[in-house]
Amino acid sequence: MAKTQIEDINRNIYDFKKEDNYDYKIKKGLTKEIVEEISKQKNDPDWMREIRLHALEVYNELELPTWGPDLSELNMDDIATYVRPKSKLNSSWDDVPEDIKDTFDRLGIPEAEKESLAGVGAQYDSEVVYHSMKEELKKQGVIYTDMETAVREYPDLVKSHFMKCVPVNDHKFVALHAAVWSGGSFVYVPKGVKVDVPLQSYFRLNSPESGQFEHTLIIVEEGASLHFIEGCSAPKYNKVNLHAGCVELYVGDNAHLRYSTIENWSKNMLNLNTKKALCGKNSEMEWVSGSFGSKISMLYPMSILNGEGARTEFTGISFAGKGQNLDNGFKVIHNAPNTKSVINAKSISKHGGKCTYRSLVRITENAPKSKSSVSCESLMLDDISVSDTIPTNDIRTDEVEFSHEAKIGKISDKAIFYLMSRGISEEDAKAMIVRGFAYPISKELPVEYAVEMNNLINLELEGAIG
Amino acid sequence: MILNETPVRTSKNFNSNNIELKNFEVPQENNGFLNRNIYINSEKKIMIVAESQEDSERLNDLYEDNKVLVTEITKSDFKLKYGVGQENNPNQFIRVLAKEGATGVAINLEFTFDEENTNLQDAIEIYAEKDTDLDVTISYVPNEEFGEYSYHNGVIKLTALENANVNITVVNLLNNSSDNLISFENKLLDNAKLNYTIIDFGGKNSITNYYTDLFGKNSDNRVNSIYLGNNNQLFDLNYIAHCHGEKSNINIEVQGALKDEAIKHFKGTIDFKKGCKKAVGNENENCLLLSDKAKSLALPMLLCSEEDVEGNHSSSSGKAGQKELFYLMSRGLTEKDAMKLLVRAKFNTILEGITKNDVKELVSNAIDSKL
Known part of the structure; x- marks a missing residue:
């Protein structure tokens, strides 16, 4: 049967670029002076400046990962870690500068807000340029704002949670993130409040040779529920851009959080993102993840099931085309009795793209009667692509049910016939x-x-x- | 000492890239190992002793009529560093050659550990020429009542030429104070078939590296392995299969049970190389946990650079079925006996693959005494 050639995805709707029209761009590289300058530009309180400087030290001590995709092309001396767009934070699209508004218009964000979202945050380069949320949620005590405002207005909440779920020394790029973070969203859903309509943050990186390091902190209190959507894109440049965001999720007892991500970075982007959720008693944490863009992606969201009866579900797909190396997966730690995890990962590789599924399931001694089921499937669309599956399953107690299944193959000729x-x-x-x-x-x-x-x-x- | 590294690394925090043995020392004293016997088709034979490797090749010409030639080479300056990563300086070097067309040959190699023979570093080379049909059983067993430390570091290397059909069983029943390091290396050409049965019960540390290259078209390798751990035994199994040939087939089946504080790490890699069209690889690992202190770590990898292949792996861990236990106990069995029966049932299909009845019985008794 003749082979069907699969063309690369048409990225025109994401690839448009705007002039690199910034208000302030920090010089390239990563030094103590640069970190201090970012801290000054952002008017950080002292405790935040200390976190940044400590993180820089940790960054300098940690090694690059000895596994996974080759990151040698990343040179921090070529990356500007902070780019402030010519816009302040607005709550009306009319106030957003024309070129930035046009970007989000073309991505369809204001339209989606009208139709189906309860709140929207939009970040352009390093700063959030737009934030709004429906009145009724404000009345219920829901907080949805950009991280900088949160640091200023809710210091206790932020201080007690910031970089606590993901420790600064987790890995090199987390340390980098903590040193130069800027932008991102803060969500607080009080006890018992159910947010029925999703909130969405959209991250757009326009400036070439720069990095985006947004921090997302979501606290869903006991019995509350939330659906949060995150979207990311960037136009393509010839030089490497870096995305090292960090997402910290706190899911209280009996709470429910669904976190959906569509990452569609351009193909010059190194996407080294970290996401982690701490889950309380009988809570439910759902991850839905689509990974399409970026040149190299290393993304392994993680659920830590600390409360008895906590559940987590991961549903993810990666699609690697020409020149892409998507090393994605999921990690879960069962750390309390009766916890459950269901993992469903799929990948498609074509045109010489490489997809790797890398994962960890750890059921600790504290987690009797836990259950975990993992299924991963890989589809190869031609014979020049690569698809690897590297799962680690670490079971440390006997009263568990654990199963893992993986399949790899091409489209069945029989089915086509x-x-x-x-x-x-x-x-x-x-x-x-x-x-x-x-x-x-x-x-x-x-x-x-x-x-x-x-x-x-x-x-x-x-x-x-x- | 770091041993058994996986072909592809993953995050260091997952603790699955290799095994680090602490307080592990290779015994300095190496007095040779004399307690070994060879049987060809159940008949006890004296091995033909060659002075060197070249000698053994010369002997090959002398024994033109024989179907099979088993040579023990006394002098060899060769050092091997195989998969487990620990250097082996053989004190036993045995070469088994099955000549073209030889069929119905059964060879049994027995190594018995006792007070005098505690350090075995063996290199066994098996060469199956075209159209051969060969069955080899190799056992590493301590003498009754021998409970002292013994050290085993072995390499078994197989080359199977076109249409060869080889069946190998390896039994490790060392005592729990010993160290067992063993690596397997196989090379299969067109239409060669290899069935491996590995019974891995012994050693405080038992480190296995199984490496197979399926070069030939239609080459086929089935590995059936069982492990059974008690006390604080540690098993580290690293199975790697490379499919190069078209329609090559690899099937890895690992069944095991862990009691007390035993630990098992299983790392299985099936690597579909470019060009191995229509190759099929299956990997199944299942671990029965018989205690809440036992630990099972599995890293079943599939690496794929070829589109037209079929690769599956599955891995599972858990407790013995409570319903099954209850059923057996309601029929009058004690819990212990019921458990034994369940473990035995789990191992049975693989035990059936052992061709020699006395070895089968030996393994069967070992299961009873371990449980």
């Missing part, structure tokens, strides 16, 4: 099978988020094949 014998063209049959493969993930993505995600799925899976 069957569909073709029913009158469907070969291209349509292949597209149908690939869509079916991705369906368990795409159905988990919020329909309201159609603006960006559906475009992507269609472009990649429908338009791309044939």
